[in-house]
Amino acid sequence: MAKRPTKEIILEKALKLFADKGYDGVTVRDIAAEVGIRQSSLYKHYISKQEIFDTLVDTMQSRFMDASATFQLPSGEIREIAQEYAKDSTDILKKISSEIFHFYLKDPYASQFRKMLSIEKYKSKEIDRIYREVYIDTAISNQAQIFEEMIKQGYMRKADPKIMALQFFAPIFLLLNRYDGIAEKEAEAIEILGKHIEQFDKIYREGGNKMKIAIIYATKYGCTKKCVEILKSYLQSDVKVFSAKNSKIDVSQYDTILIGGSVYMGKIQKEITRFCKHNLKQLLKKRVGLFVCCYTPNGINGFFETLFPLELLNHAFYVTCIGGEMNYDKMNFLYRRLFQSLKKIDGFNEGFTEPKILEEEIKALAEKSLK
Incomplete structure (x- = not known):
């Protein structure tokens, strides 16, 4: 086993002594004795006790940054971070909070560092800072x-963000102090922490401006899925996406339901038809938007009536066609050969326009959904 660097051992022993006796209660001689070296040898590594303390602070910040990488904290622009925190309700906050709590409670370095600062902050303005x-x-x-x-x-909902942050962190800090030294009760502390986060979320998010939206879709060649991803990016709200094949979707949990699929040979996927019929009673109590991926332009009389229940169509706040794409590679052999043959006919290409996704229609659906 490789020998540990002396500088590292000095920091470890100094931190333990500072945590037990306080900064002023420890001398360089004490640290050297704990390490098992002469005081003069210690000065080869650190010129003073203050330098040891400063290095401990820098090391703690570095250790936390390294640990943070494993926490998978949301990163990027503040707008993206906020969306990341919001998209999974309380799940991401619970995960991150419990991991940070675990780090400060059970990491030997972090635990002793906090204990050291707690002792010394009353004696030194710099340490208090x-x-x-x-x-x-x-x-x-x-x-x-x-x-x-x-x-x-x-x-x-609208509130003072600084007060919200204070209300969010105060119980976490209190729990950290309450369970310090009894790490075997970490599971109990994490459970309380989770309940705190759920209650905080309920106070500030439920009944506020947040709208819960579910997108239920079916796709044949992947175009509808691609459109759903674009739609979700425009919806700055709590959005959950489900495949219509999922038989356990509870529509009662959502304010707005967006339903769509692709049209193939004049028909929408049977799982969309089945979902609409099975949940019709509940859907008529919700805000519902309907969309299809196909090449038929909006405004064709009777087109949507062949795809969705008439009662649901009349109830929907918005019904639209969002275009589509020709994915020749994924078409079945006969359908692909048909298009290849048609393209060889003189004059066909002059009247044929390659279909495309209508992003403006997707954006319009998103805007209508949020009103």
Whole structure:
């Protein structure tokens, strides 16, 4: 086994001594004795006790950054981060909070570092500043920015984002102090933490500006799925996407239901037809939008009546065709040969326009859905 660097051992022993006795209660001689080297040898690695302390602070920040990479924290522009936090309801907040809680509670370095700062912050203004920056100010400031953006995007009801961040973090910090030293009760602490996050979410998100939207679709060659992804990107709300083949979709959980599929040989997928008929009673109580991927332009009389139940059509707030694509590679042999033969006919290409996805229609559907 490779020998550990002396500098690393010095930091480890110094942190433990500082956490037990406080910064002022420890001398360089004490640290050297704990490491098992002479005081003069220690000075070859660190010129003073203050440099050891400063290195501990830098190391702690570095360790947290390394740990954060495993937490899979949302990254990117603040708008994208807010959307990432919002899309999975409380799931992502629970996951990240529990992992950070676990890190500070059970990581030996992080636990002793917090204990050291807790002791020394009353004796030194600089240490008090570091303590506030590491455990309070940075966390609240960053979370307040995220909450502010989530409010702007309609995911949370209007409130003071700084107060929201304070209300969010205060119980977490209290739990960390309550369970410090009894790591075997971590599961109990995580359960309480999860309930706190659920209640926080209920206070600030349920009944607010957030609209719960479900998109139910069926696809044959993949075009409808591609359109659904575009549609979802325009919907700045709580959106869940389901395949119509899923027989366990609970439409009662959503405010708006968007239903669509592709038209093949004049018919929409049977799973869409089955879904509409099976859930018709519930759908008539919801805001419903209907869309199809096909080459038939909007405005053709009687076209949509062949695809959806008439009662649902009359109830829908928006019904549209969003275009489509010719995926020749995925067509069956006969259909592909038919198009290849047609394209060889003189004059066919002059009257034939390659179909395309109508993104403006998808955007219009999204805008209507959010009203």
